[in-house]
Structure formats: structure tokens, C-alpha cells
Amino acid sequence: MAEGLPPQYDPGTVERKWYAFWEEHQFFHADPASGKPPYSIVIPPPNITGILHLGHVLNNTIQDVLIRFKRMQGFETLWMPGTDHAGIATHVVVERMLAERGIDREEIGRDRFVEEVWKWREQYGRTIVRQLKELGCSCDWKRERFTMDEGLSRAVLTVFIALFEKKMIYRGNRIINWCPRCNTALSNEESVPRDEQGSLWRIRYPLADGSGGISIATTRPETMLGDVAVAVHPEDERHAHLVGKQVSLPLTDRSIPIITDAELVDRTFGTGAVKVTPAHDFNDFILGNKHDLPQIV
Incomplete structure (x- = not known):
């Protein structure tokens, strides 16, 4: 006697059965020699910092729809899977995990810590792959x-050397995001900006010739000792007669020039005059390079 349909759909039983069937018959495997027109997607590799979340579910569902659609259209489809080591983010979660076990990263040393990171990768890399298959x-x-597979690491090194030999990669000073706890540089994606209520300070810089002065507006008065110029907008008539003159930097025995810049100076902000501190501000760093100004750290 034939069995009837179960009263409720059991996705675990049905989906595992058919996914295993698909894998067994290599329906997802791409053959570059098939002669079919190719269609490929390289998966944005999920970070191994933890398990997948709903954002991954949405993103990978869209990719799966595209790859299956093209497969049914007769394309030779390749959806290239993988995972991302995630650098500092994985470092932080592994360090936090060790701390919960009463283990200090500094005490166990680098080699032991790297071993723990690879253990983490093995655990969560497998979990991510299992989740993708269940999707x-x-x-x-x-x-x-x-x-961080050997082949990929070698490819990165090869390209880096090639770009260096073409003088497209060079060493220079840059303002970076720095984590004082981890003692490492952070990318913009790894740095979370936070708005704070501050104050706008006005400081009068006297002209070096004693004929007057100019008031600058700044939210960072503590960086004043690193100032190397005062900048105004070239079309700001209030300060046109001061361009090219020198001002005495308060609290120091240095004189710095008054320059113009139309891109980075907003004449409607504050007094229309800003101090330039290339070593302590991202925009000032750009302005300093543009006008060949020194950096005082």
C-alpha cells in the first residue's frame, strides 16, 4: 500500500536527499572543455569570524538564482565557493574566545596563537560550508x-612583486587608522567612526610683520603645534590681502604661510580660514601633499 504524504513538509529529509543526489551526479561541477558558453560567479567569500547570518542568506540566494537560471539556459556554469580569513576581525574573535577560557594572547606567544586561529578556521570554515549546502x-x-591557500597567497605575492617592479607600489608616509589595543593598522572598513559633540574654537594667528592677524576656526586646537600653514579660499575677499604672508604660530617661534585651496577650504565654515596640520588630519594630509608642505609629528 502506497504511503500518503506526510501531514507536514520535512525540509531536512527532502532537501538533504536531493542535495546529496545533485552532488553525487556532479550537477554543479563545471567542465571548461564542454564547449558551452561559460558563465561564472566567484562567491564573495564569507568571513570565518562566525556563522552565516540572514544577509549571507539573501546574497547567496540571489547568486544561486542567477547560476541555476544560466545553467538551465545551457551555459557551462561555475559558482566558485570559498571563505575569507578576515585578518584582524578573526584575530579579535579568537582573542576574545581565548580570554573567555582564561588564556592571555600575549602570554601564550605568537606561534600558539596562530595555532588557535587555524583551529578556529577549521571549525567555522566547515560550519559555513555546511550552511551554504543546507541553503x-x-x-x-x-x-x-x-x-590563505598556498596558491592564492603565491598569486598575491607574484602580483605584488610585478606591481613593485613597475613602480606602481612604493613606500611612503600615510595617515592610517591605528588600534592602540591591538597595536596594528586598521582599514577604513574595520574602523567604526563615531560622531561626538565638539566645539568650534577660534584662534587668532598674528601676522609675522606685526600688521594684524587672521582668526582660524578649528575643532582640533590640540594639534596646533603641528600646523604648517593657514589656508583660505582663493575667492574669499575677506582674506585676499593676506594670501602669501606669514603668520606667527602661537606658542612657538615658527612662522607659517597663508595659502589658498579651493577644494578643501569651505569659506562658509567658521571664519573661512583653517589651520593645516598634515600629520594629524586626513584632509590636511592631502592638502599638505598638494602644496608640498612639511609634516610635523
């Missing part, structure tokens, strides 16, 4: 990669 993602799992 039904039709990736070519024979081509799964990790961003």
Missing part, C-alpha cells in the same frame, strides 16, 4: 578555496 547553494565544491 541549497549549487557551488562547484571541488573548487572550494580559502583566501
Whole structure:
């Protein structure tokens, strides 16, 4: 006697059965020699900082729709899967995990810490792959990669050397995001900006020739000792007669020039005159390079 349909759909039983069938018959595997027109997607590799969230579910569902659609249209499709080491983000979560176990990263040393990171990668890398499979993602799992695989690392090094030899990569001073706790540089994506209520300070810089002065407006008076110029807008008539003159920097024995810049000076902000501190502000760094100003750190 035939069995009837179960009263409720059991996704675990049905989906695992058919996904295993798809994998067994290599329906997701791409054959570059098939002669079919190619269509490929490289998965934005999920970070191994933890398990997938709903954002990953949405993103990978869209990719799966595209790859399956093209597969049904007769394309030779490749959806390249992988995971991302995530650098400092993984460093932080592993350090936090060790702290919960009463282990200090500094005490165990670098080699032991790296071992713990690889253990973390093994655990969460497997979990992420399992989650993607349970979502039904039709990736070519024979081509799964990790961003720190030997081949990928060698490719990065090869390209870096090639760009260096073409003088497209060079060493220079830059203002960076710095984490004082981790003692490392952070990318803009790893730095979370926070707005704070501040004050706008006005400071009068006397002209070096004693004929007057100019008032600047700043939210960072504490960086004044690193000033190397005062900038005004070239079309600001209030300060036109001062351009090219020198001012005495308060609290120092240095004189600095009054310059113009139309891109980085907003004449409607404050007094229309700003101090330029290339070593302590991102915009000032750009302005300093543009006008060949020194950096005082």
C-alpha cells in the first residue's frame, strides 16, 4: 500500500536527499572543455569570524538564482565557493574566545596563537560550508578555496612583486587608522567612526610683520603645534590681502604661510580660514601633499 504524504513538509529529509543526489551526479561541477558558453560567479567569500547570518542568506540566494537560471539556459556554469580569513576581525574573535577560557594572547606567544586561529578556521570554515549546502547553494565544491591557500597567497605575492617592479607600489608616509589595543593598522572598513559633540574654537594667528592677524576656526586646537600653514579660499575677499604672508604660530617661534585651496577650504565654515596640520588630519594630509608642505609629528 502506497504511503500518503506526510501531514507536514520535512525540509531536512527532502532537501538533504536531493542535495546529496545533485552532488553525487556532479550537477554543479563545471567542465571548461564542454564547449558551452561559460558563465561564472566567484562567491564573495564569507568571513570565518562566525556563522552565516540572514544577509549571507539573501546574497547567496540571489547568486544561486542567477547560476541555476544560466545553467538551465545551457551555459557551462561555475559558482566558485570559498571563505575569507578576515585578518584582524578573526584575530579579535579568537582573542576574545581565548580570554573567555582564561588564556592571555600575549602570554601564550605568537606561534600558539596562530595555532588557535587555524583551529578556529577549521571549525567555522566547515560550519559555513555546511550552511551554504543546507541553503541549497549549487557551488562547484571541488573548487572550494580559502583566501590563505598556498596558491592564492603565491598569486598575491607574484602580483605584488610585478606591481613593485613597475613602480606602481612604493613606500611612503600615510595617515592610517591605528588600534592602540591591538597595536596594528586598521582599514577604513574595520574602523567604526563615531560622531561626538565638539566645539568650534577660534584662534587668532598674528601676522609675522606685526600688521594684524587672521582668526582660524578649528575643532582640533590640540594639534596646533603641528600646523604648517593657514589656508583660505582663493575667492574669499575677506582674506585676499593676506594670501602669501606669514603668520606667527602661537606658542612657538615658527612662522607659517597663508595659502589658498579651493577644494578643501569651505569659506562658509567658521571664519573661512583653517589651520593645516598634515600629520594629524586626513584632509590636511592631502592638502599638505598638494602644496608640498612639511609634516610635523
